[in-house]
Amino acid sequence: MKYVHLFILAFLTSNAIYSQNASIEKDVKVNPYVYGTLLQPKEGAENLIIIIPGSGPTDRNGNQQLTRNNSLRILAEKLTAAGIATFRYDKRVLTLLKKGALQEEKLRFDDFVDDATATVTYFSSRNKYKNIYIIGHSQGSLVGMIAAQKLNITGFISLAGPGQAIDQTILSQIALQMPDLKDKAKEAFMQLKENGKVKKYSPALSSIFRPETQPFMASWMQYDPKAELKKLEIPVLVIGGTNDIQVDTKEAKTLKEAKPDASLILIKNMNHVLRIIEGTDSLENTKSYNEPKRPISEELIRVITDFVTK
Numbered sequence: 014m015k016y017v018h019l020f021i022l023a024f025l026t027s028n029a030i031y032s033q034n035a036s037i038e039k040d041v042k043v044n045p046y047v048y049g050t051l052l053q054p055k056e057g058a059e060n061l062i063i064i065i066p067g068s069g070p071t072d073r074n075g076n077q078q079l080t081r082n083n084s085l086r087i088l089a090e091k092l093t094a095a096g097i098a099t100f101r102y103d104k105r106v107l108t109l110l111k112k113g114a115l116q117e118e119k120l121r122f123d124d125f126v127d128d129a130t131a132t133v134t135y136f137s138s139r140n141k142y143k144n145i146y147i148i149g150h151s152q153g154s155l156v157g158m159i160a161a162q163k164l165n166i167t168g169f170i171s172l173a174g175p176g177q178a179i180d181q182t183i184l185s186q187i188a189l190q191m192p193d194l195k196d197k198a199k200e201a202f203m204q205l206k207e208n209g210k211v212k213k214y215s216p217a218l219s220s221i222f223r224p225e226t227q228p229f230m231a232s233w234m235q236y237d238p239k240a241e242l243k244k245l246e247i248p249v250l251v252i253g254g255t256n257d258i259q260v261d262t263k264e265a266k267t268l269k270e271a272k273p274d275a276s277l278i279l280i281k282n283m284n285h286v287l288r289i290i291e292g293t294d295s296l297e298n299t300k301s302y303n304e305p306k307r308p309i310s311e312e313l314i315r316v317i318t319d320f321v322t323k
Contacts, residue, residue, distance in 0.1 A: 036093045041100065043135045046109075047128050049073050049102025052089050058098040059143040060167075060321050061136055064089060065129055065160075067151025067173075070107040075150070075286065076305075083305040084286040085150065091314045097321055098142065102132060117225040122156075122233040129153075129160035137165065146321055148172055151260065151285070158241045168248040170317060173260045173285055176267030178237045179230070180206070183221060194218060205231050239271035249275035250320045252313065254283030256290045258298055276320070283310045 039051045050073055053061075064085055069077055075085030089099035105128050109115035133145060144167035149157025154174020161169045175182050180202040188195045197215045201222055204211040209231050214222045221230070242249065249272055253265030262279050269277040282289045287309040288301040301307055 036090070041135075043102070043128075043132050046105045046124075047102050047132055048108060049100055049132070050089070051098065051100045052093045053098035054093060054096055058093075058096055060096075060146065061098040061100065061142040061144070062089075062092060062146045062148055062170075062317075062321065063129070063132055063136070064099060064101040065125075065147065065149045065153030065157045066101070066104055067153050069104070070110055071104045072107055073101040073103050080302045081305050082286045082288075082302050082307070084288075084309060087309045088148075088287060088313070091309065092317060095314060095318045097318065100132065100136065102128075118228060120226075120229045122229060122236065125152075125156045126159045129156050130163055133160065133164045133166060144168075144321070146170065148317070149174060151175075155236055155238050155241065158238065158245060159236065161247065162241070162244050166247060168250070168320065169245055170250045170252065170320065171242070171265070171268060172252050173254060173257055174238065174251070174264070174268065175260055176238050176264040176271070179233045191217070202234070206234055238268060242268055242272045242275070245272070248320070250316070251275050251277045252316060253277075253279050254285065254287070254310075255279055256282045256284045256293075256298060258295065259285040278316050280310055280312050280316070283313060287313055 035055055036052055037055055041051050042048050066073070066075060066085060071077055073085065074083045076082065085101050089101050092099050105124055106115065106120070129147070133147070136142060136145060146168045147157040147161055147166060148170040149155065150172045151174065154171040158169060158171065177185070184195060184198055184202070187198050194215060194217055198218055201211045201214040201218060205227060210227050211222055251265050251268045253260065253262045255262055265277060265279060269275055282291055284290050284298050284301060286302055288307050289310050290298045290301060
């Protein structure tokens with residue numbers, strides 16, 4: 014972990030169909046919490062990939078209020094151009110915000126797992142696709158691997174997914190940026206884990222331990238990605254980027270160690286929003302979070318396509 018990006022902790026329709034080049038795009042409402050976009054080749058497809066977005070109020074395209082990069086939209090379009098159908102959806106947090114119905118104190122990590130499970134079930138029940146895969150990006154990696162345990166899917170892909178539980182991830186970030194706060198944060202996490210809440214914590218840690226979000230954090234902390242990935246008995250692909258300033262490549266290696274039969278691919282110079290950043294220019298890396306027209310990694314598309322089709 015190299016940076017503490019506060020938005021990682023930001024707590025957190027119609028059936029119109031139209032053609033776009035060689036694909037067909039359709040808005041799909043899975044249930045009252047899951048609204049997304051199905052994109053498929055005009056000639057049809059036997060493989061469907063469901064894309065689960067990362068943390069915060071992230072939309073189906075990979076964007077948040079202050080960041081617009083269209084990473085997941087471009088990923089879906091590229092995969093569909095390669096002959097694979099895709100479905101990507103808005104996070105429940107965003108859906109509730111749009112409806113004016115978000116109650117942070119009632120949100121739990123398992124809600125995201127339920128949404129992923131409902132999405133796969135929705136498409137499985139229609140018997141349209143021979144194979145269904147999950148791609149979980151960032152926080153969506155843990156969501157996807159837990160959901161996959163309950164489902165009959167063909168394979169799972171972790172894309173820029175952490176290999177540690179969220180409390181350990183945050184402690185690692187704090188140790189790098191604010192080492193003086195590490196012990197205080199560690200104590201607060203211990204209280205949260207033991208009691209389900211923490212009353213005393215440093216004001217500098219308020220973005221993490223706000224009372225309204227403590228129940229969500231406590232529910233998130235109970236899952237260890239290493240332990241969850243071990244439970245999968247399907248093909249697994251773990252992908253990391255060497256220029257990811259949110260999730261270090263050692264996280265991908267940790268997941269690989271937890272599941273030795275998984276495939277591990279580290280894409281040179283790819284960052285967290287799937288762009289290629291040459292060198293170590295942190296400014297260019299950060300700017301790419303708001304460059305929706307910047308291409309994503311072509312190697313990423315090849316790696317995923319090979320995993321699904323071969």
